[in-house]
Amino acid sequence: MVTYYCPSCWNIVAADTEVCPACGARIQDAQKDMVEKYIAALRHPDPMTRVHAAWMLGRMCEERAVPALVQVVMERQANDPYLTSVAANSLGLIGCRDAVPCLIELLSDASASFMARAEAAKALERIGGDEAMSALAHATRGAGESRHNTARNGIHNGEEQGSWVAR
Secondary structure, three states, X not given: OOOEEOOOOOOEEOOOOOEOOOOOOEOHHHOOXXXXXXXXXXXXXXXXXXHHHHHHHHHHOOHHHHHXXXXXXXXXXXXXXXXXXXXXXXXXXXXXXXXXXXXXXXXXXXXXXXHHHHHHHHHHHHHOOHHHHHHHHHHHOXXXXXXXXXXXXXXXXXXXXXOOOOX
């Protein structure tokens, strides 16, 4: 059995639906470019669809996705550590310095999962710049062993690359 969703609000609809009964969107009018579809999928009811959308946005390296991915990281998406981790990783792949403040906040959030904080450290390393380096250095001072190692590895990996230029 195939399940059909409204591409605007993700309400389940019948295969032949022309107008979504939940949001009123015309189904055919909602055919957006892939970046817009993946951004909308960050709010999909299925958790794995949200994770896949965040992953794809990072691989597309599309800066239009940065505000939506930042929002995912800031909301911690109802404590979904996988989605938060993938969103942080994607922000690092996109390399937009606008994401640095939210990644710093995630790195320093003791209530966030280790996995999410590790991805924030890697993303800060990838993006680089003084603010990111300062946050990574700060995270190594007085931190627990796991957070210390995560941040320290981010610093050392960046030094080996010889450049902190955003990609």
